[in-house]
Amino acid sequence: MRSLGKNPQGARLERIKASPLWAGERFRNVHPVMPGLRDPTASMPTLGEFLCGGERRVPRGPLPSMNPLEAWRRPPASGLRATWLGHSTVLIEIDGFRVLTDPVWGRRASPSSLAGPKRFQPVPVPLRAMPPVDLVIVSHDHYDHLDYPTIRQIAKSDVPFVTSLGVGAHLEYWGVRPERIVELDWWESYELPRSLQGAGLSVTAAPSQHFSGRGLHNRNSTLWSSLVIRSARRAVFFSGDTGLTTEYQAIRERLGPFDFVMLEVGGLHPSWGDMHLGPENALRALALLGAGAFLPIHWGTFSLAMHAWDQPAEVLLESGPKKGVRLVMPRLGEPVEPAHVDRVEPWWRAVDAGLRPREPETQAAATLTKAVPWPMD
Numbered sequence: 001m002r003s004l005g006k007n008p009q010g011a012r013l014e015r016i017k018a019s020p021l022w023a024g025e026r027f028r029n030v031h032p033v034m035p036g037l038r039d040p041t042a043s044m045p046t047l048g049e050f051l052c053g054g055e056r057r058v059p060r061g062p063l064p065s066m067n068p069l070e071a072w073r074r075p076p077a078s079g080l081r082a083t084w085l086g087h088s089t090v091l092i093e094i095d096g097f098r099v100l101t102d103p104v105w106g107r108r109a110s111p112s113s114l115a116g117p118k119r120f121q122p123v124p125v126p127l128r129a130m131p132p133v134d135l136v137i138v139s140h141d142h143y144d145h146l147d148y149p150t151i152r153q154i155a156k157s158d159v160p161f162v163t164s165l166g167v168g169a170h171l172e173y174w175g176v177r178p179e180r181i182v183e184l185d186w187w188e189s190y191e192l193p194r195s196l197q198g199a200g201l202s203v204t205a206a207p208s209q210h211f212s213g214r215g216l217h218n219r220n221s222t223l224w225s226s227l228v229i230r231s232a233r234r235a236v237f238f239s240g241d242t243g244l245t246t247e248y249q250a251i252r253e254r255l256g257p258f259d260f261v262m263l264e265v266g267g268l269h270p271s272w273g274d275m276h277l278g279p280e281n282a283l284r285a286l287a288l289l290g291a292g293a294f295l296p297i298h299w300g301t302f303s304l305a306m307h308a309w310d311q312p313a314e315v316l317l318e319s320g321p322k323k324g325v326r327l328v329m330p331r332l333g334e335p336v337e338p339a340h341v342d343r344v345e346p347w348w349r350a351v352d353a354g355l356r357p358r359e360p361e362t363q364a365a366a367t368l369t370k371a372v373p374w375p376m377d
Contacts, residue, residue, distance in 0.1 A: 124333025139240025
């Protein structure tokens with residue numbers, strides 16, 4: 001299956017082996033797991049529970065969304081605008097540049113088109129209708145962040161990719177020309193040439209607490225990273241996937257302060273609390289990063305844990321203002337300038353009102369057990 005990607009080889013593998021994060025056979029998290037993140041009494045969910053367990057894991061109806069194409073034709077007045085397109089896919093407009101994060105337009109977060117977590121909410125704009133972007137960043141190689149059909153389509157353009165060490169092997173295998181691929185170890189940076197406005201843009205890979213792998217035999221063969229995007233005037237933080245780590249304080253000291261922060265909030269389970277933030281720990285991570293306007297990502301698109309689909313949003317709306325957090329929670333496809341956001345409208349509450357629940361989809365669980373690592377994300 002081409003969607004499984006390809007393992008790093010040759011010069012790419014030699015560069016990986018030179019990384020201080022390489023532990024002989026695979027990458028590793030170097031920071032100890034913080035106390036209380038993982039519940040030692042909680043069992044890992046079975047694949048059947050992951051696919052079919054829990055309540056209200058998908059909304060009863062479609063989420064409200066907007067077509068952003070008309071708004072994108074006008075530059076942001078503040079110089080910084082973000083459009084959440086679902087899960088961890090965000091179009092960031094920063095001082096004349098357009099940067100697309102973890103682009104996923106595929107129907108499933110899976111190597112198979114027949115089985116695995118299915119998207120319950122479409123992307124607000126078709127991939128073919130997207131405006132040209134200056135850069136695509138990919139945090140790591142999990143299926144809900146690195147999507148084979150999406151990359152195959154983007155590969156037809158000339159846009160450069162910045163990603164974590166080793167992930168370029170997948171991109172090149174799927175048709176992205178090697179000269180368009182930049183792979184970064186933690187704390188390494190890439191400089192995008194100057195724009196028409198005269199300023200450049202840098203992307204720096206930074207620590208995260210996660211793992212990688214697309215098959216049974218390549219777990220942690222590629223690196224996972226958070227990413228910092230910085231122009232001459234503004235800085236943006238993108239978490240990718242991560243558990244809570246005090247390395248966020250080092251990120252703030254070395255790469256902050258941040259005007260805008262995107263942190264993952266969905267897909268949390270007690271048995272893998274060291275690998276994902278969830279809403280409460282996202283607020284703790286935000287404090288370590290030194291605040292900044294906060295856009296929650298990694299929710300509202302796929303059901304990747306047993307919690308209710310809107311649980312992360314409700315927790316943030318309850319806890320965030322009490323901590324003085326500037327929440328940015330737009331509808332899908334709604335371009336927002338963080339500097340101009342002064343309130344949150346809980347648009348998600350109207351979705352389930354008066355609608356019958358969707359019927360759960362029958363999953364071919366056995367197909368996935370032969371193809372992907374567990375847990376998947």
